[in-house]
Amino acid sequence: MFQNKIQNRAGDVAQWPSTPDSDFILLGLLGHSRAQQFLFGMVLTIAFMALVGNALMILLIQWDLRLHTPMYFLLSQLSLMDAMLVSTTVPKMAADYLTGIKSISLAGCGLQIFFLLTLGGGECFLLAAMAYDRYVAVCHPLRYPMLMNWPLCLRMTMGSWFLGAADGLMQAVVALSFPFCSRREIDHFFCEAPTLVRLACADTSVFENVMYICCVLMLLVPFCLILTSYSLILAAVLHMGSTEARKKAFATCSSHVAVVGLFYGAAIFIYMRPKSYRSAHHDKVVSAFYSILTPMLNPLIYSLRNSEGAFRNWLGKTHAM
Numbered sequence: 001m002f003q004n005k006i007q008n009r010a011g012d013v014a015q016w017p018s019t020p021d022s023d024f025i026l027l028g029l030l031g032h033s034r035a036q037q038f039l040f041g042m043v044l045t046i047a048f049m050a051l052v053g054n055a056l057m058i059l060l061i062q063w064d065l066r067l068h069t070p071m072y073f074l075l076s077q078l079s080l081m082d083a084m085l086v087s088t089t090v091p092k093m094a095a096d097y098l099t100g101i102k103s104i105s106l107a108g109c110g111l112q113i114f115f116l117l118t119l120g121g122g123e124c125f126l127l128a129a130m131a132y133d134r135y136v137a138v139c140h141p142l143r144y145p146m147l148m149n150w151p152l153c154l155r156m157t158m159g160s161w162f163l164g165a166a167d168g169l170m171q172a173v174v175a176l177s178f179p180f181c182s183r184r185e186i187d188h189f190f191c192e193a194p195t196l197v198r199l200a201c202a203d204t205s206v207f208e209n210v211m212y213i214c215c216v217l218m219l220l221v222p223f224c225l226i227l228t229s230y231s232l233i234l235a236a237v238l239h240m241g242s243t244e245a246r247k248k249a250f251a252t253c254s255s256h257v258a259v260v261g262l263f264y265g266a267a268i269f270i271y272m273r274p275k276s277y278r279s280a281h282h283d284k285v286v287s288a289f290y291s292i293l294t295p296m297l298n299p300l301i302y303s304l305r306n307s308e309g310a311f312r313n314w315l316g317k318t319h320a321m
Helices: 002-015 034-063 070-099 106-139 141-147 150-176 193-197 205-238 243-271 280-305 308-320
Strands: 024-026
Touching: 024 070, 034 070, 034 280, 070 106, 070 150, 070 280, 106 141, 106 150, 106 193, 106 205, 106 243, 150 193, 150 205, 193 205, 205 243, 243 280
Parallel strands: none
Antiparallel strands: none
16 A cells, blocks of 8 residues: 555655655635635634634733733733734634645744644643642642742743643654645645645654654643543532532633633544544644634633723723723
């Protein structure tokens, strides 16, 4: 089977000669029919709302002294990751769609892979840190300042960025080290390691297996920590005698649970499915969901419950100035 793959790739090389450093072609997310032009406008609107919403969330947390707590610091880092995630994919996609020039250089492709994996992996561990914060707040409220102090919060944040960057750097470097055949069409609207290695003219099975294991670990380890935190929270809530206390505990965690469900649902669908169930069209749609729609929903979910009063106060002060 691998020999047939090499022969087919060799035929491609004979028909479309190219240099090793030639650009890749991103086939994109949408075509140019009227309905797809409307969808493109919707994508740009959602991306703009995501950028504005996350920027406002960061500014609000910096402005309101009541929000200078570990929980909101972690939330500001989540907003920063979401804003950077949208900025990594949408500008290039929009430029390709409007100009019709869909090429991307080898370096540009590597940078997209690096930033996507850095932000996606970092968000996995950051959500786990936020789950621990909620566990301490609900189960050990009196010991919260000691168990969730600022040095620990900063270490968890830096650890999230570092682990995501390490995974992104490793996969980007290895993915770009393979020789690529002349037909360099990527059936996606951004460079992603799984789609890129399909174009290689070499046996990539070892790297694909390692990449799959890395993705599973990056998803399952934080997810297990999140499940553990919320299992302990649920057990503590069920032992509360006051109905009001239960409602307050559930309200404290509801926003984070919704965000975790959105993020992990899309990420598991993309990276943990068997190859036989993968479809380029489905991958593009789900990738658009987690890289564009989810960053728009996250600040909306949190602001509706956590920051509504502070947001109104901030707008009132800004208007008065």
